[in-house]
Amino acid sequence: MLQDTVTLAHGAGGKQTSELIEKVFKAHFENPLFTPDDAAVLQIGPGADGQLPRLAMSTDGFIVSPSFFPGGNIGKLSICGTVNDLACMGAQPLYMTCAFVIEEGFPMSKLEEIAAAMEKTAAEAGVCIVAGDTKVAGRGQVDGVFITTTAVGRIMDGVTTGGALAKPGDSVIVTGDIGRHGCTILLARDDYGIEADVTSDCAPLWNAVRNVLTEVPGVHVIRDATRGGVGTVLYEIAGQSNVGFALDAENIPVDPGVRGVCGMLGLEPLYLACEGRLVIITPPETRDKVLDILRNSPHTEGAACIGTVTEDHPGRVVLQTEIGAQTILPQPGNELLPRIC
Amino acid sequence: MSDKKTDVIARARQIIDSYQGAPIRIMEVCGTHTHEIFRLGIRQILPPTIRLISGPGCPVCVTPVDFIDEAILLAMEHGATICTFGDLVRVPGSAGVPAVRKTGADASDNTAKAAEKTAAKAAENPKSETEETEKDAASAAGPADSSAGKGRRIGSLAAARAAGAKIQVVYAPQDAVAYAEEHPQEQVVFLSVGFETTTPTACLAVQEAQQKGLTNFSILTANKTMPSAYAAMKDSTDAFLYPGHVHAITGTGICEELARKGTSGVVAGFTAKELMTALAVVVKKTQEGKPFFENCYPRVVRPEGSPAAQKLVEKMMEPCDARWRGIGVLPDSGMKLRAEYADYDARVKFALPAMEGRENPACRCGEVLQGKCLPSDCKVFGTGCTPEHPVGACMVSGEGACSAFYLYGGDRM
Numbered sequence: 001m002l003q004d005t006v007t008l009a010h011g012a013g014g015k016q017t018s019e020l021i022e023k024v025f026k027a028h029f030e031n032p033l034f035t036p037d038d039a040a041v042l043q044i045g046p047g048a049d050g051q052l053p054r055l056a057m058s059t060d061g062f063i064v065s066p067s068f069f070p071g072g073n074i075g076k077l078s079i080c081g082t083v084n085d086l087a088c089m090g091a092q093p094l095y096m097t098c099a100f101v102i103e104e105g106f107p108m109s110k111l112e113e114i115a116a117a118m119e120k121t122a123a124e125a126g127v128c129i130v131a132g133d134t135k136v137a138g139r140g141q142v143d144g145v146f147i148t149t150t151a152v153g154r155i156m157d158g159v160t161t162g163g164a165l166a167k168p169g170d171s172v173i174v175t176g177d178i179g180r181h182g183c184t185i186l187l188a189r190d191d192y193g194i195e196a197d198v199t200s201d202c203a204p205l206w207n208a209v210r211n212v213l214t215e216v217p218g219v220h221v222i223r224d225a226t227r228g229g230v231g232t233v234l235y236e237i238a239g240q241s242n243v244g245f246a247l248d249a250e251n252i253p254v255d256p257g258v259r260g261v262c263g264m265l266g267l268e269p270l271y272l273a274c275e276g277r278l279v280i281i282t283p284p285e286t287r288d289k290v291l292d293i294l295r296n297s298p299h300t301e302g303a304a305c306i307g308t309v310t311e312d313h314p315g316r317v318v319l320q321t322e323i324g325a326q327t328i329l330p331q332p333g334n335e336l337l338p339r340i341c
Numbered sequence: 342m343s344d345k346k347t348d349v350i351a352r353a354r355q356i357i358d359s360y361q362g363a364p365i366r367i368m369e370v371c372g373t374h375t376h377e378i379f380r381l382g383i384r385q386i387l388p389p390t391i392r393l394i395s396g397p398g399c400p401v402c403v404t405p406v407d408f409i410d411e412a413i414l415l416a417m418e419h420g421a422t423i424c425t426f427g428d429l430v431r432v433p434g435s436a437g438v439p440a441v442r443k444t445g446a447d448a449s450d451n452t453a454k455a456a457e458k459t460a461a462k463a464a465e466n467p468k469s470e471t472e473e474t475e476k477d478a479a480s481a482a483g484p485a486d487s488s489a490g491k492g493r494r495i496g497s498l499a500a501a502r503a504a505g506a507k508i509q510v511v512y513a514p515q516d517a518v519a520y521a522e523e524h525p526q527e528q529v530v531f532l533s534v535g536f537e538t539t540t541p542t543a544c545l546a547v548q549e550a551q552q553k554g555l556t557n558f559s560i561l562t563a564n565k566t567m568p569s570a571y572a573a574m575k576d577s578t579d580a581f582l583y584p585g586h587v588h589a590i591t592g593t594g595i596c597e598e599l600a601r602k603g604t605s606g607v608v609a610g611f612t613a614k615e616l617m618t619a620l621a622v623v624v625k626k627t628q629e630g631k632p633f634f635e636n637c638y639p640r641v642v643r644p645e646g647s648p649a650a651q652k653l654v655e656k657m658m659e660p661c662d663a664r665w666r667g668i669g670v671l672p673d674s675g676m677k678l679r680a681e682y683a684d685y686d687a688r689v690k691f692a693l694p695a696m697e698g699r700e701n702p703a704c705r706c707g708e709v710l711q712g713k714c715l716p717s718d719c720k721v722f723g724t725g726c727t728p729e730h731p732v733g734a735c736m737v738s739g740e741g742a743c744s745a746f747y748l749y750g751g752d753r754m
Binding site: 193 | 350354382383385516613617750
């Protein structure tokens, strides 16, 4: 019989550890490759053209506080974050490992809920959890549960994306309204005493990316606008590609709830984190096609073109404001934001 | 964007663009206005004859150095827990500037000048030469003023926090009361800064603490009122863009009186449409040639303001002289708790000594606030003074003129 809370014994490697793995993790992650041995043994076959596959691999740690929030929990987030990172390289996520650090006393039912969310999200993203690790830390040494996921994926044939590949004239697309995850976490922490109906945008985006790249393999850049938001990502790409950006402020999709909260707290939505939003930079002639595909794919129905890549003002993001003036989007600041992912 | 909104903005732009009269200076005296003007890029679309000046309207920017010194003293010497709006945490106090001994003698005037020079040098080269210049200044100025004890060596509340003081960031004065209630073993002091808009909330906090019988809560006041700032600034501008939030509380009587005495202005809201409309009204009215006042934010600002808020403040606070950073003491421009609330007045409760703050002589915030120079005319702007390492208060707050100027790359693109 499983206890109500996680104890240090669950992390000691003995009978209780096996029981925790068996009853919580294996119950949700079971698949033929899920290994009882020290490491998973995997095979990746050649591509359609007989060439050896190109692989992408990524890892990410998740320490979000609170670990349950409107629109998801740390489990769902830990799958989305890593899968979306692979998707940005045009890689189909194949295999994933996950490592848990759990605080002594963490409710077992909550851990179950987290594992169930991971199972569901991994299934949607088509990734197979093949190995894991469980540690229990003393009370106060971690806050609830921390998760690290690592995944490997196969890059689609004929696809090469990267932050240094943006070209002047390219169109800049976001896959939905921005900043909802960051805003949700700020509100969930209840530091501000503000209530608003905002849910996290946390979502796995591989299926949408696959749909786009199948039809338009020549996309130049795909970036996951997580910590730092769309603004930070654009400044990074501007630096990597030595280009500028001209955005039209009116076309940037922002949920009215998010806009209201930003107004009250003096925050810029472009710097709020997303966990299910991509920045896609693509040649202008492919813009409408990409938008059309995204609008018919899961989690990207709200895609919008927000501007273009420019040769002018390299390294800078310039906004056309609602009065028709052009302003520089201030560079990302050094404010201490709460743990959002 | 709705068509109606586009129409209003387009019409306002047309009025502004076609202005061909004498130069007009328009001063905004509200941090939110400053921020929105820069965010929207309004300065860039104005013809060269229309100039916007960011006056004293950001509460952090006008808070004097000695107020920060008092807060540091409370935290370091009296062990008080300081509850404050986040922006104040990074504002430099006096200790960031080498000490200058105040005496009347000629000789020490020279040492004071030497110290000022080294201080200015330190601000221009904050990293490389700080240590050396501190030594220079110490030898030039003699032993540092020790009246405030060890608190004097801490340069900001952020530095105090790093040195072990309890500095708690809150978003409303009520949060500070709640904190005091939850921590009965701590003496909690709320740093009460702001204008007519925020002063009533500070009064409410004191009232709440009184009702709850809290003996561990007090406020350190630096509350200010706008009318004396208008009077002090009236020769630096041709028209004021009066702050909508302030006049939602105070009403528009003062603005009408100023117009009768020859000072023009309009109350403005905060959206693109409201700001552009207010500017277009200034341009139009200026051409009529008579001093004017117009309420361009009637959906929020009523002529009588908010009598309830006025009554509350009147009951609990009284006017006092107040120092404005970079500008000096303006008579009756501050608000402090009345004697019957002395138990909640941190200055009385902790018997704070009178303090004389020393502003960094390299900083030209005072002139910036009066429109006498642009932030970029200041020698330390963008080099010794950046949002990451602010020298003056106008660089700290996101609503400060220098910070906005720095972040948005100046007046024009």
